[in-house]
Amino acid sequence: MKSHMTKKQIYLRVVQYSRPYLWRIILSVVFSLVVAGSDVSYIYLIEPLVDKIITANNITLAYLVPVVIIGLAVLKGVGRFYQEYYIKTAGQLAVQDIRNDLFSQSMHLSMGFHVKQPPGVITSRVLNDVGILQRSAADILVDGIRESFTLVGLITLAFYKDWRLATVAFSVMPFCVIPATQLGRRIRNNTKSGLQRMGFLTGTLQESFSGIKVIKAFGQEDTQIQEFKTENKKYYKYLRKAIKYNSLTAPAVEILAALGGGGVVWYGVHRVLAGEMTQGQLFSIVAAIMMMFTPVKRLTRVSNIIQKSVGAAEGVFTLLDEPRDVVDKPEAIEIPRARGEIVFDNVTFSYGDEAVLTDFSLHANPGEVIALVGPSGAGKSTVAGLMARFYDPQQGSVKIDGFDIRDISLESLKKNLAFVDQETFLFSGSVLDNIRYGKQDADAQSVADAAEQAYATDFINNLPQGYDTSLGDRGVRLSGGQRQRLCVARALLKDAPVLILDEATSALDTESEAMVQKALGNLMKNRTTLVIAHRLSTIMHADRIVVMEQGRVVQVGNHQELLAQGGLYRKLYDMQFETV
Numbered sequence: 014m015k016s017h018m019t020k021k022q023i024y025l026r027v028v029q030y031s032r033p034y035l036w037r038i039i040l041s042v043v044f045s046l047v048v049a050g051s052d053v054s055y056i057y058l059i060e061p062l063v064d065k066i067i068t069a070n071n072i073t074l075a076y077l078v079p080v081v082i083i084g085l086a087v088l089k090g091v092g093r094f095y096q097e098y099y100i101k102t103a104g105q106l107a108v109q110d111i112r113n114d115l116f117s118q119s120m121h122l123s124m125g126f127h128v129k130q131p132p133g134v135i136t137s138r139v140l141n142d143v144g145i146l147q148r149s150a151a152d153i154l155v156d157g158i159r160e161s162f163t164l165v166g167l168i169t170l171a172f173y174k175d176w177r178l179a180t181v182a183f184s185v186m187p188f189c190v191i192p193a194t195q196l197g198r199r200i201r202n203n204t205k206s207g208l209q210r211m212g213f214l215t216g217t218l219q220e221s222f223s224g225i226k227v228i229k230a231f232g233q234e235d236t237q238i239q240e241f242k243t244e245n246k247k248y249y250k251y252l253r254k255a256i257k258y259n260s261l262t263a264p265a266v267e268i269l270a271a272l273g274g275g276g277v278v279w280y281g282v283h284r285v286l287a288g289e290m291t292q293g294q295l296f297s298i299v300a301a302i303m304m305m306f307t308p309v310k311r312l313t314r315v316s317n318i319i320q321k322s323v324g325a326a327e328g329v330f331t332l333l334d335e336p337r338d339v340v341d342k343p344e345a346i347e348i349p350r351a352r353g354e355i356v357f358d359n360v361t362f363s364y365g366d367e368a369v370l371t372d373f374s375l376h377a378n379p380g381e382v383i384a385l386v387g388p389s390g391a392g393k394s395t396v397a398g399l400m401a402r403f404y405d406p407q408q409g410s411v412k413i414d415g416f417d418i419r420d421i422s423l424e425s426l427k428k429n430l431a432f433v434d435q436e437t438f439l440f441s442g443s444v445l446d447n448i449r450y451g452k453q454d455a456d457a458q459s460v461a462d463a464a465e466q467a468y469a470t471d472f473i474n475n476l477p478q479g480y481d482t483s484l485g486d487r488g489v490r491l492s493g494g495q496r497q498r499l500c501v502a503r504a505l506l507k508d509a510p511v512l513i514l515d516e517a518t519s520a521l522d523t524e525s526e527a528m529v530q531k532a533l534g535n536l537m538k539n540r541t542t543l544v545i546a547h548r549l550s551t552i553m554h555a556d557r558i559v560v561m562e563q564g565r566v567v568q569v570g571n572h573q574e575l576l577a578q579g580g581l582y583r584k585l586y587d588m589q590f591e592t593v
Contacts, residue, residue: 041097555572
């Protein structure tokens with residue numbers, strides 16, 4: 014995923030997400046003016062405090078000082094609360110929308126994208142990159158708006174009081190921008206590179222926890238630990254550089270501010286001694302000018318945060334802009350429940366340069382069971398993926414009931430398909446939620462009927478909370494056979510006319526396989542079924558068996574016909590059933 018966006022384009026994209034919350038931003042701006050006005054008022058009142066109260070020894074006015082100070086503090090406190098509340102909620106809501114869109118985009122990208130893109134990188138985009146945006150939004154919006162108004166107010170007051178002293182102070186300000194700009198660019202680049210490394214770090218983490226059983230079985234804990242340490246160190250190198258440049262910014266601005274402040278005090282004292290201005294005027298102007306550098310330093314910090322957020326936003330928007338290569342056509346049609354006729358017409362497909370399927374053709378009549386067999390890499394699972402439209406073929410077409418599936422809406426196509434594969438993926442919710450995953454509105458009785466047909470009722474009833482039992486991550490509390498029967502129940506409940514079984518029993522022991530095969534027998538009734546299998550014992554009763562090799566059909570027939578023909582099927586059969 015490469016980005017070609019400029020900083021301006023990135024800023025505009027972020028601003029677009031803020032538009033729905035414009036009223037919150039406007040209210041925050043109003044209260045920011047209140048906060049800035051309070052700060053400027055403090056400085057403005059120094060001159061009368063010194064000249065009209067302290068120097069003139071006016072006790073009556075002195076009694077008003079605490080009242081004014083408390084009043085301004087209350088006004089500033091109220092203004093600051095509402096300014097931060099409205100701007101922070103606006104920022105968080107905008108970032109929330111970005112995260113929602115990013116997850117939605119990730120879900121809609123094709124399997125081709127997910128096969129090529131490590132899951133850790135996508136996870137890092139959704140969590141880490143957006144997390145930086147979320148944390149940055151508060152600082153950028155709160156400090157940026159408030160300190161900008163305060164700076165403008167103090168500059169205006171300084172020039173109003175004495176333009177000569179203000180000019181001396183202001184002369185160093187342009188030089189503050191130079192280190193902020195140079196260092197900010199390096200912060201952005203290192204943040205971007207660091208987030209890319211974080212993607213690999215997240216991937217290592219996910220892979221390690223997902224494969225913890227294999228890691229422990231082979232005693233490779235130390236190897237995984239070392240791999241994680243290596244990725245963590247690479248991430249730290251970029252993070253260290255960003256920290257270094259960020260830490261350099263404040264001292265650079267501090268030194269330049271001291272030069273300006275020193276010049277103001279030296280020149281101001283000489284003017285007071287010369288009788289050109291009062292002590293109150295000098296204190297007021299010096300206070301305004303010295304306070305003026307505080308928002309400058311804070312705005313420099315905000316600039317650094319912006320550079321970090323731009324680096325994060327670039328990765329976020331790059332993923333958001335990733336083209337979806339499997340989408341509905343504008344004129345896509347909705348089809349009713351299909352009869353189940355399936356046709357692959359001279360389909361050619363490749364994941365890269367090398368073709369996986371070449372001129373592949375297949376015709377399945379409604380209710381027919383078609384088995385696909387062949388050595389690993391023959392393209393069997395690719396046929397299933399094309400039928401489910403995980404990908405689109407480069408040549409040829411896939412049809413259901415005479416409709417090219419590219420002309421059908423994805424929603425209506427998926428309604429007509431049920432899928433059971435070897436991964437037996439279950440979600441961490443309850444048994445009930447997992448069975449009705451493909452039919453969310455199913456009632457409890459329908460779920461129970463599906464479980465009964467899948468021979469899953471007995472073990473479900475023995476679970477602690479029955480159908481309400483939480484299954485944990487990927488259903489780890491269940492055996493392989495139990496997980497697979499829940500997947501069969503899920504497919505039964507969906508009641509789709511076309512069924513795809515991709516190595517549905519390959520990972521099971523003999524006893525579990527027998528039980529699952531009985532469940533699959535119920536599932537396959539009155540459905541057009543594509544069965545992909547390595548174990549020939551599971552597909553001997555298929556209506557037709559299609560033998561594949563290197564992406565091509567080499568034999569077609571039923572079990573007895575293919576045995577009589579010899580060829581690849583006979584070779585596969587002898588390899589599996591030969592007796593020693």
